[in-house]
Amino acid sequence: VAAVASDANASVRVVGRTGLVAGGNALVVTVVAEDGSSASYTVTLFVTPLSANNALASFTVNGQSVVAGSTFTVAPRTSSVVVSAVAADAFASVSVAGRTGLVSGNNTLTVTVTAANGATRSYTVTVYVTPLSSNTNLSVFTVNGSAVVDGDSVSLAKRTTSVTVVATAADAAASVTVAGATGLVEGSNTLTVTVTAANGTTRTYTITLNVTPRSTNTTLATFTVAGQNVIDGASINAAAGTSSVAVAAVAID
Secondary structure, eight states: OOOOOSSTTSEEEEESSSSOOSEEEEEEEEEEOTTSOEEEEEEEEEEOOOOOOOOEEEEEETTEEOOTTOEEEEOTTOOBOOEEEEESSTTOEEEEESSBSOOSEEEEEEEEEEOTTSOEEEEEEEEEEOOOOOOOOEEEEEETTEEOOTTOEEEEOTTOOOOOEEEEESSTTOEEEEESSSSOOSEEEEEEEEEEOTTSOEEEEEEEEEEOOOOOOOOEEEEEETTEEOOTTOOOOOOTTOOOOOEEEEEOO
């Protein structure tokens, strides 16, 4: 403050030029004349208050605009998102919490804007991480080209030692393992197909593979000696001098 009295013999005192606060402040200049009389000159100093603006000019998650209270859905296994939050007032500060360490399901993302005057406002968005699929279904399941379902029985020819299995998971993120398609033996064999879903859930599909046993039939359909039907234990009279006979023996199987 520069305040110069018109009379060099007068004194000037200034009060209120320091310790100013936001809003109106009184600046008083007092002039005391040589004879002791005085006059005061008052000026109001208005200090513009610090901004209380804690609004956001823009708010995006992974490049998409969001608003407080909304839900933003991301793909399975997402562990973090990219957040852009710009304050409307250049003198405000912005902090972001909850954009990393995401887990399956709901996660809270909070953007806090602190205005120049210290006033704060929080903007909350729910980041929903899509859970891993629990789908353990099969879209295709065949044995030797024929469609089967869990619990079926498949009859196979004698001496079959293996089968061709096609098992395709309905969910591309699921895995499939097949056991029991090889090393088959006569009789009942168990084929299992295990589907492991993306979230670790498993389901086992079981098929019984029946390999037809080889026949134990040792019966003869035809048994002749020298043209005569015979049976086990029979006796045949051959002419003197006979050195060989014609035998016809045909198995039933």
